[in-house]
Amino acid sequence: xxxxxxxxxxxxxxxxxxxxxxxxxxxxxxxxxxxxxxxxxxxxxxxxxxxxxxxxxxxxxxxxxxxxxxxxxxxxxxxxxxxxxxxxxxxxxxxxxxxxxxxxxxxxxxxxxxxxxxxxxxxxxxxxxxxxxxxxxxxxxxxxxxxxxxxxxxxxxx
Amino acid sequence: xxxxxxxxxxxxxxxxxxxxxxxxxxxxxxxxxxxxxxxxxxxxxxxxxxxxxxxxxxxxxxxxxxxxxxxxxxxxxxxxxxxxxxxxxxxxxxxxxxxxxxxxxxxxxxxxxxxxxxxxxxxxxxxxxxxxxxxxxxxxxxxxxxxxxxxxxxxxxx
DNA sequence: TTTAATCGGCACTAGTTTAGTGCTCTTTTC
DNA sequence: GAAAAGAGCACTAAACTAGTGCCGATTAAA
Numbered sequence: 001x002x003x004x005x006x007x008x009x010x011x012x013x014x015x016x017x018x019x020x021x022x023x024x025x026x027x028x029x030x031x032x033x034x035x036x037x038x039x040x041x042x043x044x045x046x047x048x049x050x051x052x053x054x055x056x057x058x059x060x061x062x063x064x065x066x067x068x069x070x071x072x073x074x075x076x077x078x079x080x081x082x083x084x085x086x087x088x089x090x091x092x093x094x095x096x097x098x099x100x101x102x103x104x105x106x107x108x109x110x111x112x113x114x115x116x117x118x119x120x121x122x123x124x125x126x127x128x129x130x131x132x133x134x135x136x137x138x139x140x141x142x143x144x145x146x147x148x149x150x151x152x153x154x155x156x157x158x
Numbered sequence: 159x160x161x162x163x164x165x166x167x168x169x170x171x172x173x174x175x176x177x178x179x180x181x182x183x184x185x186x187x188x189x190x191x192x193x194x195x196x197x198x199x200x201x202x203x204x205x206x207x208x209x210x211x212x213x214x215x216x217x218x219x220x221x222x223x224x225x226x227x228x229x230x231x232x233x234x235x236x237x238x239x240x241x242x243x244x245x246x247x248x249x250x251x252x253x254x255x256x257x258x259x260x261x262x263x264x265x266x267x268x269x270x271x272x273x274x275x276x277x278x279x280x281x282x283x284x285x286x287x288x289x290x291x292x293x294x295x296x297x298x299x300x301x302x303x304x305x306x307x308x309x310x311x312x313x314x315x316x
Numbered sequence: 317t318t319t320a321a322t323c324g325g326c327a328c329t330a331g332t333t334t335a336g337t338g339c340t341c342t343t344t345t346c
Numbered sequence: 347g348a349a350a351a352g353a354g355c356a357c358t359a360a361a362c363t364a365g366t367g368c369c370g371a372t373t374a375a376a
Binding site (some may be wrong): 193194195209212213216223224225226227228229230231 | 349350351352353354
Binding site (some may be wrong): 009016017096099117119122138143146 | 160162164178200250254255280281285288300302
């Protein structure tokens with residue numbers, strides 16, 4: 001039912017936490033790394049799943065990782081340069097909405113039977129674009145700013 | 159990954175088809191019923207699943223049904239009075255986005271461990287509202303109008 | 317140089333959801 | 347009464363999700 005996965009939830013929790021840490025730091029200070037373990041100690045989430053999410057975020061270019069003792073993760077950019085669309089895309093792939101409405105205009109996994117006569121392909125593709133635009137317009141910064149006016153979240157939408 | 163179910167796809171196909179039939183009819187004419195079989199003969203979709211979808215739409219108050227020979231379904235209102243939000247809600251329940259972010263502000267299935275310290279509950283609830291607003295703003299009429307300007311779909315968003 | 321913390325990759329299990337089908341009952345027209 | 351159509355219940359198989367286990371690679375520190 002249009003639901004995000006747990007992995008995405010955990011990833012978002014970690015990212016928002018990192019963004020809050022960044023906001024509390026003086027602007028000139030370099031971001032310090034924080035380990036998956038440290039985040040897992042703060043929030044009662046399955047640590048392995050959290051690590052899984054962080055790994056995906058690193059592969060998606062949203063986090064930078066440092067290995068070894070004292071290693072960990074940090075945001076690869078400032079929080080206002082990271083969009084929710086990017087995050088969700090890294091954690092569970094771009095939203096497809098329907099099996100046939102992939103991002104490329106063409107069909108999907110082996111071809112859809114209905115496609116030649118399908119009356120909803122085009123409208124659903126437009127709808128998918130609308131959702132995507134919504135996600136692209138929300139920054140990690142906006143997510144982390146708890147005092148933000150709700151409508152402010154979607155200011156970049158129209 | 160933010161995907162609609164097949165049942166929803168089939169339901170949407172049927173609804174868009176009915177809306178197109180309605181558009182081709184003179185305004186004063188009463189809508190004729192069309193059977194699940196007849197729709198299934200037009201579009202190559204599993205007929206039973208289609209029937210399942212139509213049943214849900216009837217229960218959701220979007221379609222009216224007539225039983226018996228010559229029975230079938232028809233739209234309970236004109237296509238511009240039916241929102242995509244209603245349709246999706248009837249076919250697969252309202253979009254929840256996350257397990258904890260139900261429509262009622264309170265928690266969900268048995269209580270979330272993270273909730274007391276969760277940094278994303280509020281922002282995700284706002285995001286869910288945004289998606290929901292998007293869905294509410296798209297009418298069946300707009301979905302059925304294939305020549306519509308893509309941006310026209312989302313005119314009711316901002 | 318050894319140890320321990322940390323990320324990185326592969327694989328596995330159990331539970332839930334989704335897709336699709338079968339059967340029977342009720343209603344209604346012919 | 348026969349046939350067409352919706353309504354309801356239950357079932358199976360496949361796919362996806364959540365979560366865990368294990369081990370290798372890297373690196374700072376003792």
